[in-house]
Amino acid sequence: MAKPKLIVFDLDYTLWPFWVDTHVSAPFKKVKNHIVDGSGRKIKCFPDVPDVLNKLKSDGYILGIASRTEWPEGAEKLVKLFEWDNYFTYKEIYPGRKTTHFERMHKASGISYSDMLFFDDEARNIMDLKKLASTFFFR
16 A cells, blocks of 8 residues: 555544543543543543654644444544544544445545555454555554
8 A cells, every 4th residue: 555645543442541432421621631530530641642742743644533333422532632633534433334434524524445454452443444446554
């Protein structure tokens, strides 16, 4: 694959180490440079994520999110609190198969599936996307 035109990330267990719809609780807020959930527990992303997103964006890559969470509002709130909004041109955050997320990004961007690179932690999502000829990284 040549340089991808669009790099897409899942959220749960890809950018942060939890499922937003089951492992954390509302309301989310910033307290002294930390994000906390409704129980007062600190919420963190994986350590390298801020540097990776910053590097990809500064290198000119277009970035997207494809998340099938059952709690889109919670995921959106955390994306805002982590201050990631400026990194992501495309955000598809809602329940359902990832093929729908990618079809919408394809339609909005005009970028072919073969020019998209996807990072996810769930085999079922990768299996679905094989049909679209998208390149993926499964961890």
